[in-house]
Amino acid sequence: MTKEHRYLGLSYAEVEERKGRGESNEALPPMTRSLKQIFLENSLTLFNFINIVIAGFVIYTGSYKNLLFLGVIIVNTTVGIFQELRAKKNVDELALLNQAKATVIRNGQQEEVSQGEIVKNDLLMIKRGQQIVVDGQVIRTSGIECDESQLTGEADPVIKDEGDTVYSGSFVVSGNALIEATKVGKESYSSKLALEAKGEKSIYSELVQTMKKIIRILTFGIIPVGALLFLSSMLGDMTVNQAILGSTAAMIGMIPEGLVLLTTVALAVGVIRLTQKRVLVKTMGSIETLARVNILCLDKTGTLTSGELKILKTDVIGKLTPKEFGAMIGHVAHDLNEDNATGLALMKAFPVTADSWPITKTIPFSSARKWSAIEYQQKGSVVIGAPEYLFDSFNKELTERMHLATTEGLRVLAIATSQEAIIEQDLPHSLNLEGLIFLEDEIRAEAPQTLHYFMEQEVEICIISGDHPQTVAQIAKRAGVKNSDKLIDMSKVSEKINYQTLVRENRVFGRVSPEQKRSLVEALQANGMTVGMTGDGVNDILALKKADCSIVMANGSDATKGIADFVLLDSNFDSMVGVVLEGRKVVNNIQRVASLYLTKTIYSILLAALFIFISSPYPFQPIQLSPISTLTVGIPSFFLALRPNVAPIKGRFFQNVLEPAFASGLSVVIFAMGILFLGNQFGWRYEETSTVTVWMTGMVCFVALYYVSKPSNWKIMTMISLLFSLFLVLFIFFGRIFSLVSLFQWHLAVVYVPMMLGVIPLFYGLKYIAHRLLGNHHYAK
Known part of the structure; x- marks a missing residue:
């Protein structure tokens, strides 16, 4: 101290x-949410409430084995709470390290x-x-x-x-x-x-929005459809117990009880993995947002480069001797005492001298001004800044010297003096150039490899910096940025310039003011891009707040870290790869497994609606849905949700989820109605019709599981084989528990064996129709 x-x-x-x-x-x-919020918001959900009400009706019937679905609800809730508590612990620990003092x-x-x-x-x-x-x-x-x-x-x-x-x-x-x-x-x-509102901005999460849309639709459908089905069953001369069990089976089937949980768990696991890599994630939804980013705007200093400047040489141009020039820089640098990269480099290279110069006025560095100045009582004013911001023009020799330096990626500082006073925040008049200082900013070792990865993953790179455009372009070229020759000096563009056209034609921007950085980000967004922005200084704050996703290094300013979606606590640019990969895993895998959950929802809604008008018992009992839900959806979904699926996000999440869900759900309905018709023709008992319907539903769901598991490998095939074996064992040895009769009866086999042969063609035929109806074929083109 x-x-x-x-x-x-x-x-x-x-x-x-x-x-x-x-x-x-x-x-x-x-x-993060408090412990109380985590427990309450995972427990007191609308779907849990509906399940408890349904359980009450099942208890009334005395068929207690049909309460098995409550076990799934309890497990889901417990897993959700556990994973969010793990994520909370990790985030809170990193947040404490990142807390500004x-x-x-x-x-x-x-x-x-x-x-x-x-x-x-x-x-x-x-x-x-x-x-x-x-x-x-x-x-x-x-x-x-x-x-x-x-x-x-x-x-x-x-x-x-x-x-x-x-x-x-x-x-x-x-x-x-x-x-x-x-x-x-x-x-x-x-x-x-x-x-x-410490710089917070809303995070759009297509995952969360889709889940909310599904919940909103189901909320208005489950209870009315269940009630109508119950009334229809009672009017059809069924017993009260039959009507209750059929209606509750339909309502349980409509609830995708694990879908919201799985989304939360997948995001929480992503947060945990990132915190283990010392990446502080401010909101779970921001993982998804960064995964959707298709253009990454980088501030050169502190991102592509280390941010630690080193002075390579000085050119004394005025009347001062090199010793006098050095002494003057030493005074100015230490009197300004700025802790930015330039100030620290100057103070290190030019030590302070013993004598003191009385100060009249100081103007610290500003990103908008691009210069700093100090006025002494007897020595006049000294200004340090970007050459083109201090002087309108230079002679041919100096122009070529500075141009050569910037094309080599060096930063150039001009040192000027004046005998005039500094008025307000304006440059003093009659400036005389005393010398130039050339500084080098080292490229981060990991930057070229990281940028190459992003470009391979179809993420464009845009460099936005306050430095000279030639310097920025040279650094970008050395770091491997494509189109680094497409550069523009933003200090020379008109205020009326069309930014949307500008960002379509250029990828390197130099001499950018804070307001211009924000305008460039807005223009990219207006062009349909999802923008990720990195930065570390106050000149980046406006752009960071406007970007869809903002990333800041730990050595950035307190203000930038306060508004960032991600803080890389190791200040390692390479950590961004891990962030993008985690987001892609979450979005891609949830998109796949959501189809499994919605399969059950779709066929339950359609069957319930049909059986309102059909004088026959609903083809499922609540306990019969448990093996289907567990073996074809619940267990595999948790494995699939954590697969290393890092393909670029293509959008149309809701349509992509609905396509296989529609195909499998409608397949179940077609088979169920066919079984009901043939069962009536052959005089089957309800238990026989129900058993064959459960079996064919399982067949369809296993085909859908295989489809959403692509690309498959030996691990996936082993998982599906084991789950199918368990499904078969359940029919052979535990049929009575699940209200199933033996499948090994000729009068049943003559129906379900031919149907099994038609499962795959029917599923893929309906998927093709769904693909066309949902417009996915246009998007693919």
Whole structure:
């Protein structure tokens, strides 16, 4: 800890006194749900409630074996709670590591404390890149500028002078300051904004939206259809027990009880795997979003490159000697004391000298200005920044020298002096070029391989940076980015430029302002792209918030980490591959297994609707659905949901799910009606009709299971073979338990054996029809 001589801050006794009065700040809310929420939201679901009501009716009949379906519900609920608790534990541990600290002065010493430990009247030191967490008054400032767009909607930074108020929820885009906390916790003017809307954006999840759509449809269908089926059965001279068991079987079949659970579990497992790779996932839905990203916008510094600049050489151009030039840079760099990559490189290369120069004014670096400046009482003004932002033109020799440097991927800084004063935030007049400094930013070792992977996976790469476009293009070329020659200098484009056309024709953008970064992301989205954005500095915040999915390295600013969907805690760009792969596994596998769950839903709804008008008992009892659900859906779905299926996401999730579900569901209905007709013709008993219907339903579901398991391998075939063997064993040895008669009877075999031969052609024929009706053939083309 360093000592702050001028300001003592609160004593520890004063801090404790304010805590006792309740004048302490509020900690950030946890990113995960509480234990109570997890238990309640996994247990008290609509479908669980319907199942409990159904169980009550089954108990009334006295047929207790038909309550077997409750075991599945209990197991599903337990598994869902367990996996979400595991994910919560992992995320909470990583969130604690990633939590931003505030620097306060207490007893004359600088200390780092958590946001919740700040008390009223604490002195806080804030700097560029930090988000302000309390309302406060500026005590001392070094050119601080705040982005208050979350409060006011105005994107332009606001300059803060001594005595001005700063608000929680805003973040520092330039300079540093010492502030006194005047309002903390709930007293804070914007505490709700800072705590609950800390840069959050809604995450669109097609998985979740599809599940909600299915639940919404079924909610309005299950109870009315079940009630009508019960009334129809009673009017058809069936016993009350027969009517109840038939109606409850239909209603149980309509409920895809494991589908919502499986989605949650698959996402939770994805989160757990990513946290084990030290990737902090803010929301489970963001895994799916990144999996759908088809263009990745990268900020060069800190993403493609390490962000640690190294000075290669200096060219002294003015009247100063190399020694005088170095001494001047040393003074300016250490007086500005900026902790960005450029400032740190300058301070390391140019040590501070013993003599001090009295300072009149400082203007810290800003991404919008692209320069910083300092005015001394007797030495005049010194400006450091991008050459083209300080001077309109250069002579031919300097132009060629800088062009050669940028084509080699170097960053060029111009050092200029003036005897004129700095007025407000403008450049001083009569600038004289004193020299150039050439810096190199090292490409991350893993960047070329990672970019190559994304391009192989049909994810386009777009480089958006504040550096010179030639420098950015050269870095992009060395990292292996395609079309790195398609570059544009955004400082020279008109305000009226068509951004949608711009992003169609170019993939490397240099000299981009924060507002332009956001506009480029918006244009890509308007062109139908799903945009992922990486960044680490305050100049990236606007674009990160606008992107569909945002990724920030752990060494990024507090403000960017606060709004990111993912934080790579090892600051390893290669970790993004793992994030995309996990998302693709979840989406692809859920899409496949959802078809299995909806097969049962579709045939149950159709059969229930038909049997309202048919004077015959419903062909299933509740207990007979349990082996079908368990062996053809429940068990295989958990294996299939975790397969390493990392193919690119193609979209049309709902249509892709419905296609095989429609084919298999309608196949079951056709066979069930055929069995009912033939059974009536041959004088079969209800138990015989029901047994053959259960058998043929299983055959259809196993064909559907084989289809959704593609591409199959020996493990998949072994799983399907074992499950089919269990299904057969159930009929042979446990038929009485499941209200089934023996299949080994000639008068039954003459019906179900020919039907078995027709299962595969019927399923694929109906799937072709569904493919055309749902429009998937147009999308495939």
